[in-house]
Amino acid sequence: MIGGGQGAFIGAVHRIAAQIDNQYELVCGAFSSNPEKSKASGEELGLSPERVYATYQELFDKEKQLPENERVQVISIVTPNHVHFEPAKLALESGFHVILDKPMTFSLAEALELRGVVERTGKLFCLTHTYTGYPMVKEARQIVASGKLGNIRKVYVEYPQGWLSTFKEGGDNPQLKQASWRTDPKQSGIAGAMGDIGTHAFNLAEYVSGLAVTQINANINVVVEGRQLDDDGAALLKFNNGASGVLFATQVAAGEENNVKIRVYGERGGLEWQQEDENTLKLKWLDRPAEIYRTNGGNYLSSYAQHNSRTPAGHPEGYLEAFANLYRNFALCVKAAMNGEEPQPEWQDYPGVEDGVRGMAFIENVIASGKSDKKWIDFTI
Amino acid sequence: MIGGGQGAFIGAVHRIAAQIDNQYELVCGAFSSNPEKSKASGEELGLSPERVYATYQELFDKEKQLPENERVQVISIVTPNHVHFEPAKLALESGFHVILDKPMTFSLAEALELRGVVERTGKLFCLTHTYTGYPMVKEARQIVASGKLGNIRKVYVEYPQGWLSTFKEGGDNPQLKQASWRTDPKQSGIAGAMGDIGTHAFNLAEYVSGLAVTQINANINVVVEGRQLDDDGAALLKFNNGASGVLFATQVAAGEENNVKIRVYGERGGLEWQQEDENTLKLKWLDRPAEIYRTNGGNYLSSYAQHNSRTPAGHPEGYLEAFANLYRNFALCVKAAMNGEEPQPEWQDYPGVEDGVRGMAFIENVIASGKSDKKWIDFTI
Amino acid sequence: MIGGGQGAFIGAVHRIAAQIDNQYELVCGAFSSNPEKSKASGEELGLSPERVYATYQELFDKEKQLPENERVQVISIVTPNHVHFEPAKLALESGFHVILDKPMTFSLAEALELRGVVERTGKLFCLTHTYTGYPMVKEARQIVASGKLGNIRKVYVEYPQGWLSTFKEGGDNPQLKQASWRTDPKQSGIAGAMGDIGTHAFNLAEYVSGLAVTQINANINVVVEGRQLDDDGAALLKFNNGASGVLFATQVAAGEENNVKIRVYGERGGLEWQQEDENTLKLKWLDRPAEIYRTNGGNYLSSYAQHNSRTPAGHPEGYLEAFANLYRNFALCVKAAMNGEEPQPEWQDYPGVEDGVRGMAFIENVIASGKSDKKWIDFTI
Amino acid sequence: MIGGGQGAFIGAVHRIAAQIDNQYELVCGAFSSNPEKSKASGEELGLSPERVYATYQELFDKEKQLPENERVQVISIVTPNHVHFEPAKLALESGFHVILDKPMTFSLAEALELRGVVERTGKLFCLTHTYTGYPMVKEARQIVASGKLGNIRKVYVEYPQGWLSTFKEGGDNPQLKQASWRTDPKQSGIAGAMGDIGTHAFNLAEYVSGLAVTQINANINVVVEGRQLDDDGAALLKFNNGASGVLFATQVAAGEENNVKIRVYGERGGLEWQQEDENTLKLKWLDRPAEIYRTNGGNYLSSYAQHNSRTPAGHPEGYLEAFANLYRNFALCVKAAMNGEEPQPEWQDYPGVEDGVRGMAFIENVIASGKSDKKWIDFTI
Structure with a gap:
């Protein structure tokens, strides 16, 4: 996870959404532009200190050097808008699938460039327009x-x-x-x-x-x-x-x-x-x-x-479950991709x-x- | 009543609204541009045949000649829009107060002219924007x-x-x-x-x-x-x-x-x-x-x-009661005017x-x- | 109308309900056990003074002596429960149809007796269980x-x-x-x-x-x-x-x-x-x-x-319209009875x-x- | 977790509720009275095979022998009612805190006995009356x-x-x-x-x-x-x-x-x-x-x-969050107990x-x- 340190509303929401269906495990993070805050956040979340990074650049660098079965697979980016494009691009180019909070980028120009990166890398990409979940x-x-x-x-x-x-x-x-x-x-x-x-x-x-x-x-x-x-x-x-x-x-x-x-x-x-x-x-x-x-x-x-x-029916499913649907469908598609299988159409129904x-x-x-x-x-x- | 003959939805609504609070009695009408339909409508409504008129012109003519305590006091006009201005103007000029269905006239020019007539005649005028009731x-x-x-x-x-x-x-x-x-x-x-x-x-x-x-x-x-x-x-x-x-x-x-x-x-x-x-x-x-x-x-x-x-509270008051509020408030103001009394502000709160x-x-x-x-x-x- | 003098909630409701569909005209009343209050109530309602009676007994007595086309046809009784049975019985026996507020009587014994009166006189009878309207x-x-x-x-x-x-x-x-x-x-x-x-x-x-x-x-x-x-x-x-x-x-x-x-x-x-x-x-x-x-x-x-x-649809019909449905259906049945016609099943669907x-x-x-x-x-x- | 194998509705609900707030990790289970089904369920849930047990007795036996920082701390029991009392009693007596699905036991007699066990062992106990969450x-x-x-x-x-x-x-x-x-x-x-x-x-x-x-x-x-x-x-x-x-x-x-x-x-x-x-x-x-x-x-x-x-506000929290509130409050109390701290009154507000x-x-x-x-x-x- 990039961003979402202590006190950030949407970071906590993403983490809950990811956990609900047991499809994700939080393994590493760069939770804040302030390295100490990042560290403290990681500790609070129970991560191994060595996988709490000072910057997202460091995170991608280090993680991609880990053995395939140890490294992180999906990067969730929950920073303010002006820190969407760079980490998303870098994550994709570092070989990770990406979940990104909306709006996608700081400008349309960045958005168009990011679309190119997604196409070029072939990595999967999810944008969290929650209500469609x-x-x-x-x-x-x-x-x-x-x-x-x-x-x-x-x-x-x-x-x-x-x-x-x-x-x-x-x-x-x-x-x-x-x-x-x-x-x-x-x-x-x-x-x-x-x-x-x-x-x-x-x-x-x-x-x-x-x-x-x-x-x-x-x-x-x-x-x-x-x-x-x-x-x-x-x-x-x-x-x-x-x-x-x-x-x-x-x-x-x-x-x-x-x-x-x-x-x-x-x-x-x-x-x-x-x-x-x-x-x-x-x-x-x-x-x-x-x-x-x-x-x-x-x-x-x-x-x-x-x-x-x-x-x-009648046991209400709320906002966190809607959010979790995005995360789960994305995970199902990621797994299908890893296994070389065709994802079901229902899984592919997440915002991209x-x-x-x-x-x-x-x-x-x-x-x-x-x-x-x-x-x-x-x-x- | 002008208009509102058999089969007209809004005419029936006006009649009910007028009756709910026992402030009005329907005494005369020209219910249709078709004299026979007007006659049949009047009969169905239990009016004396001699006060069911073939045209609104005839109605105003005849009614204003009746003794003050017999003649109609308020004219309700429920015709399609293109027959709003003429009867409303004539009614006001004939000395009657007027309740008119919305929209007020066929054009803004007519509306401005009608405003002049209301001001000049000093007669009271109500436009039935029901929802404000x-x-x-x-x-x-x-x-x-x-x-x-x-x-x-x-x-x-x-x-x-x-x-x-x-x-x-x-x-x-x-x-x-x-x-x-x-x-x-x-x-x-x-x-x-x-x-x-x-x-x-x-x-x-x-x-x-x-x-x-x-x-x-x-x-x-x-x-x-x-x-x-x-x-x-x-x-x-x-x-x-x-x-x-x-x-x-x-x-x-x-x-x-x-x-x-x-x-x-x-x-x-x-x-x-x-x-x-x-x-x-x-x-x-x-x-x-x-x-x-x-x-x-x-x-x-x-x-x-x-x-x-x-x-x-809890016994719902609906559309007809809202409509009746317009009629009742107008009646209270008409009575106050007839008695030379100052109407209460609550009574004056009807669309004009x-x-x-x-x-x-x-x-x-x-x-x-x-x-x-x-x-x-x-x-x- | 029996009862329903000044300040009585349900009397006013009955009067509105009766007027909404133009099926009834209020022609006479004994509005209170207090003759002066009855008189004042009748005046306020615009009745001829000679048809505002001091007691319901007097009302039935005098009204039944009027020519058939002048006398009241339907008696509406809106008194407290202990003054339901006697006036209802007397009204039926005097040849009038009766609308009575619920609960029907003071006791079950009275109710059973009243049922006998209804059956014996053949007059029509309506009990105002409004919600069924x-x-x-x-x-x-x-x-x-x-x-x-x-x-x-x-x-x-x-x-x-x-x-x-x-x-x-x-x-x-x-x-x-x-x-x-x-x-x-x-x-x-x-x-x-x-x-x-x-x-x-x-x-x-x-x-x-x-x-x-x-x-x-x-x-x-x-x-x-x-x-x-x-x-x-x-x-x-x-x-x-x-x-x-x-x-x-x-x-x-x-x-x-x-x-x-x-x-x-x-x-x-x-x-x-x-x-x-x-x-x-x-x-x-x-x-x-x-x-x-x-x-x-x-x-x-x-x-x-x-x-x-x-x-x-969408123009709400409320409590008074539900109440009016009882009055209207009863009126339609009374008219059918007077004309020797068979009432429609929808008209007969009022509480009896x-x-x-x-x-x-x-x-x-x-x-x-x-x-x-x-x-x-x-x-x- | 005891019970809650493949196809069991309430087991899945418990697992989600436990995960939402990142307070629990599922580490072991005896998911079914059928050992093979238990094994398959544990595999599906990603548990180490050696901590998927054939019976709850085995689970308690083996887990309590693990070092304190490895062994399970809270046992969640989601079996049908007739298999509530025995595993709950044994879990408490084996030194584990217990979360149990309602109704608590098969009979009142069992309930009274279980109350004694809770009091005697001093272990914490939560009953999942979800709606209070x-x-x-x-x-x-x-x-x-x-x-x-x-x-x-x-x-x-x-x-x-x-x-x-x-x-x-x-x-x-x-x-x-x-x-x-x-x-x-x-x-x-x-x-x-x-x-x-x-x-x-x-x-x-x-x-x-x-x-x-x-x-x-x-x-x-x-x-x-x-x-x-x-x-x-x-x-x-x-x-x-x-x-x-x-x-x-x-x-x-x-x-x-x-x-x-x-x-x-x-x-x-x-x-x-x-x-x-x-x-x-x-x-x-x-x-x-x-x-x-x-x-x-x-x-x-x-x-x-x-x-x-x-x-x-306005992002609806539903049934799973209500359920998670029970789990989270229980976790906060368990941690407080482990740390010898006084739990806040809000944490203690779970059904017991x-x-x-x-x-x-x-x-x-x-x-x-x-x-x-x-x-x-x-x-x-």
Whole structure:
């Protein structure tokens, strides 16, 4: 693991996600740009001191010299955005498979370069767009793909948060540190809310609908005085099949938690999923009663939804299980690759480098649109 | 009553709304442009045949000649949009108070002229934006006005319907007739969905937030092939205090009923109301638990919410009661006017001619924006 | 109308319910045992003074002497329980149809006698168990009757209220007066909560399940010190087909409103309805997704549900509309009777004298069980 | 780990729960009464073959001979009920701490004996009543304990399932095997539903309310023909402070998943929690708006709720995290014991041997009541 030292929220989440299904063992790490903090974190996590490294460069260097059956196989990178590209590239080039936190890179240019590295090295790559790991989100995608809703006409996606309603930058407790780097253009890139949660919403919209955004018309705001990056935005969208939609993501919806939600409507029906009721997928129909699909609800579910559940219906599977689904599917594919076997399609259903490229393109396009007087800008990569 | 003959949905709703609180008696009508249908409708409603008129002109003519204590006092107009302005103007000029279905007129020009007539005649005027009649919507407005949420930053309003997901125009049953006139530019004006439900969403946004829209950036669509007017649209909004927002209204969200919903966020908290849970207002706060306000829930509610309830908490008050609140408040103001008394502020809280003017301006501005290449257009009246 | 003078909650509800569908006109009344209050109430309601009577005896006497086309046709009785039987009996014997508030009488003996009067006079009789007027409750009954759920195994019904959590008896505002008579054995009979809301729960259970309770095992409590009648109770139930169930009704569930709820399970599925989501009926199935039936949701609904709706799906119909459904169906049957026509089965689906007899038997049996050391007592009439 | 071999649902759950917080490492096991299956299971789980044992006796024997820093410290027992007591006793007596699946033993007599063993050995003991591991259930208990609701008057608890609505015994797939042993008196003991889920409901009621059941009046049923043990039951309850309540648990509520739910009402307010909305606790008040407490919602939460959360509010924590909370708290106490430190009160808040004794007493008392003609039986241990 690169990053995720003491006090880092997402590092702990990655470690839990990796452990849930017993597919990974944490064997080494460079947990912080501060070597002492890295060491302390490694110790706390029970690692052998000799495999806690001062830098990621050192980690790759040393690990690749270990015998094949001892060295680390998968590198998980959970640093702030500006430290995504370099370690990811180096890891891939050092022969490791990579799991990387979103957004993929600091810029679209880096993203495109990283895509090239992935292609060139042939290593596997996973980007942790967690929400696509929920069984009912997977089911939603399968239902759209099945054609049951007919041709898709509308996609509404939203991600309201309230935690940045006040100016918290510069503070020292863990939540305030989150606020600091996520609003700092040097660490986050050109986008704040759009990069942090807008990319999740965008990815969810394309994942579930199976469509690609082709045009964007956005309003991007810095609502809280003194903030350096956007904390709010909304965009009208057009998709490659002629459908249209609305995306909004905000960090100043005071009182909101993380209720990411998606609705997709086709000619014959629609579907709705939201994280606050994570194990429910509502299907609505033109001429018959709405239906409630449920995680592990039965044989009516697709193999994708079934494969990504663990507990009997009604025992809620939450965010960590969704995250673990990404880790598990990636592990199954890594093992298949190591064994020269063909992975099942359900295993391959995790976000990859192409999602990362599109996510970075979203950031650049939505920010460009926000600054532009032009009504619609083409979604370009 | 003008319009609302046999088979007209909204005429029946107006009649029930008027009757619920025993403040009105239906005494006369011109229920249809077809005199025979008018006659039959009047008979079915138990009116004296001599007060069922062939035309609204005849109705005003004859009624104003009746002795003051016999003649009708309030004219309710429930015709399609293209027959709003003329009868409303004539009714006011004939000395009657007027209740008019929304949108107020066929065009903004008519709306401005009607506003002049209302001002000149001094007669009272109510526009039936029903959703503002719900007790919890009134409470929402009062909470924003109280400053409890702090300065308002975001307004999200939506009105998804699915009933026009297919081409129904030209059919003959009541629902299909609804579809026909509402999608016919000769009867509805320049807008379909934006006029029919977009105006409701717009009115709700301004009513609850207490703000005025100043700029619009809209995407307006005709989704169903062959349809003459828009059946779908979305708009980014800017408000006069610097807040921004999103409005969408669609009639092609297959499977949706009429779940109009509004969310407003300020510096310290937010609120959420939707018609599917009409007696609940959710208040969310930055630093304490969310609260659930309920219709008739107790003394914590404002006088506005309390005044507009009838039944003990938990006995749901629905759409017809919200509609009846408009009728009742208008009646209380009419009586106060007749008695030369000052109406209470709670009674005066019904939509009036200014809401109508702004609603028509919304239609013209949102349609103009939809057709424009300009990103933002000023909201002009 | 008998009873329902100024300040009486349920009288106003009955009047609204009667007016909603324009099937009734309030023409006369004896609104209070206090003649002056009756007079004042009648004036407030806009009645001719000569048809506001000092006593119900006088009302029946005078009204039956009026010409047939002038006299009142239906008597609505909304007095406290101890003044149900006498006016109802006298009204029926005077040739009027009767609508009576629940519970039907002061005692089971009275109920049985009243049943005889109804049978003997041939007049129509309606008991206002409001909850059976909801479209989705009617749908629930039809679904059970259709056999779709298979043989019924479990019935759970509950009615939690919190308004009597403190001792309010003896106070003088309208709500406190409600508390006073409803907890006074001289006015309410042998039961408090069991009579006031337990009967509703019991009626709902038998109405929806189509079954009859055969045995009761109850725990009845007076929770608030000083109260004279039960304010809380629960009962285990056995039904005539071998099913079992649980009923509870309480007025000391602090913070609860009136969220009456029923769940019924058969071999193949179950259903759930509650007043807080009044226009939704959830159907759950053993081997396929749950379904959401909605008021006016479409042709998949039974004729019973469709007949009892007024507004397009998603415009909520509430408590007053449910109440109005009882009044309207009764009116349709009264008219059919007057015209010598056969009423439609949907019209006849309102609670009648048999429901009243069973409700009074429930009160006597559940109170007897509460006092008994015997585990199960037979439900006897 | 004892039990939990291939195909066993609850074994996998225990393993995930143990791994989530990185507090445990699976080092040895006797996974099945069939030595070959045990071996295969251990291999699948990646254990060293020499620490996969044919029997639990062998496991304890061999492990206790290992050096202290190598041997297993905590034994997790996830066998069917009839194989709880012996391995738990032997584990404790062999010097290991024990985590045991509920219900604790096969009979109350065994439970009492096991309590003696725990006391005598001084080893730590955890019983996995999972639902008490949810942060919002912990909060509920703290709120009752704080006195905010006033003296408790009513406790309603329910656990509806539908999975045994048909006769599944004897089948061979994993779910059918579950059905087989859970309905087999030789493996499950005297109770089916009451032991499997009734004990959960009972434990939840006592845990949240802080009260003890003193009397039971139960109706216990075998609904599905041919079944050997109860699959349904309901009980009226009395508590040691004079409160009363209702408990029901059923496995024949067709279409229900595992929506265990509890409501507790005191003089001033009530609370409600259910597993289908696991991260929400509703607080209802006599005279002010209801409040929504949320997992990780903020500083308004007790230290108990905060300690048992991992992810920012709105990222749902589900069943496995609730389960993991038991494991983690137990680990923290084990470590404290090993270090001779005083555990924090939040760590000690896991179900223990006393809960197990009361759970077994519940089974014996509720089944006795079900068979008895006596209305109330004292809750005896």
